[in-house]
Amino acid sequence: MIIVMNSSATRQDIDNLESKLSSLGFKTHPIYGSVKTVIGAIGDKRLINTQTLLTMPGVEKIVPIMKPFKLVGRELKQIDTIVEVGDVKIGGDELVVMGGPCAVENRETFFEIASKVSEAGAKILRGGAYKPRTSPYSFQGLEEEGLKIMAEAREQTGLKIITEVIDTRDVELVSSYTDIIQIGARNMHNFRLLQESGQSGKPVFLKRGISATIEEWLMAAEYIMDAGNKNIILCERGIRTYETSTRNTLDISAIPVVKELSHLPIIVDPSHASGNWKYVSALSKGAIAAGADGLIIEVHTNPESAMSDGQQSLIPRNFSELINELKPVAGAVGRSI
Numbered sequence: 001m002i003i004v005m006n007s008s009a010t011r012q013d014i015d016n017l018e019s020k021l022s023s024l025g026f027k028t029h030p031i032y033g034s035v036k037t038v039i040g041a042i043g044d045k046r047l048i049n050t051q052t053l054l055t056m057p058g059v060e061k062i063v064p065i066m067k068p069f070k071l072v073g074r075e076l077k078q079i080d081t082i083v084e085v086g087d088v089k090i091g092g093d094e095l096v097v098m099g100g101p102c103a104v105e106n107r108e109t110f111f112e113i114a115s116k117v118s119e120a121g122a123k124i125l126r127g128g129a130y131k132p133r134t135s136p137y138s139f140q141g142l143e144e145e146g147l148k149i150m151a152e153a154r155e156q157t158g159l160k161i162i163t164e165v166i167d168t169r170d171v172e173l174v175s176s177y178t179d180i181i182q183i184g185a186r187n188m189h190n191f192r193l194l195q196e197s198g199q200s201g202k203p204v205f206l207k208r209g210i211s212a213t214i215e216e217w218l219m220a221a222e223y224i225m226d227a228g229n230k231n232i233i234l235c236e237r238g239i240r241t242y243e244t245s246t247r248n249t250l251d252i253s254a255i256p257v258v259k260e261l262s263h264l265p266i267i268v269d270p271s272h273a274s275g276n277w278k279y280v281s282a283l284s285k286g287a288i289a290a291g292a293d294g295l296i297i298e299v300h301t302n303p304e305s306a307m308s309d310g311q312q313s314l315i316p317r318n319f320s321e322l323i324n325e326l327k328p329v330a331g332a333v334g335r336s337i
């Protein structure tokens with residue numbers, strides 16, 4: 001439920017109400033507005049007598065939250081969340097482009113790609129050190145060595161870095177290197193991993209599960225926020241459908257739907273959505289026009305020899321051209337790059 005405080009409520013009134021709620025086993029999430037404060041209270045409603053709460057000083061009204069996702073939904077928080085990663089803001093007027101290879105393969109290749117991604121104007125460098133591969137015989141990633149290479153590339157380029165964590169046992173290690181933790185599509189339903197990442201203190205980039213509904217995806221985000229992490233970025237990366245011409249089907253409708261239901265920023269991954277570098281440009285433009293807050297794109301200097309996802313990776317020149325072509329599209333929808 002949402003407890004709306006009146007405009008003359010004092011800090012003491014808010015504190016008293018929060019202690020009352022927490023004594024009843026509720027978790028409270030105050031949102032301080034310029035005029036009024038609202039407090040999201042999550043817990044077992046049967047334990048509470050709303051009439052008693054209504055008589056407490058400073059309380060104006062109590063509104064139930066109808067949707068199953070409480071913290072990530074717009075009912076509790078109408079204002080868009082902007083996730084700040086150093087000086088990079090995700091979810092504001094300026095769009096954010098993330099680029100880099102699927103996997104960190106070796107120091108030399110990664111540094112080369114990193115400098116090209118930076119020159120093209122991207123703000124965040126992607127790379128996988130732990131790869132969730134369909135086959136156990138495929139390259140699984142350089143693990144901590146890969147994280148070290150990424151951290152060095154951050155020093156060299158000034159880009160922020162994002163990398164995936166696939167196991168709860170690695171969350172602490174991965175968070176000690178990365179700026180943003182990625183939860184991949186295959187792990188969107190791994191609730192322990194969501195909770196652990198929620199406690200990491202790092203922003204979490206949550207990819208939509210391969211066959212997840214938007215509600216299931218938002219519930220996964222709810223796990224992260226319930227664990228104490230407000231800095232969540234959603235990523236639409238295509239869903240599995242009957243269509244086989246592309247690796248997945250980009251669910252472009254997910255962008256306005258998520259924008260309506262949630263205050264969290266949404267980034268689109270046209271690389272995993274299409275599985276083919278030739279379609280990345282068109283999907284990127286469509287995503288920005290539909291209201292996405294940015295893109296995450298796979299880039300490789302030599303896609304033919306990439307250890308994973310080469311067929312969907314752009315060469316740096318095409319990546320750079322794409323960013324230029326996106327500028328007027330962003331401008332047309334009141335955004336910038």
Ligand code: PEP
Pocket residue numbers: 102128132183184185186207237269272
């Ligand atoms: C990736 O980003 O390289 C990746 C494995 O993505 P997804 O989880 O969307 O398949």
Ligand code: MN
Pocket residue numbers: 102103272298308309
């Ligand atoms: Mn990939």
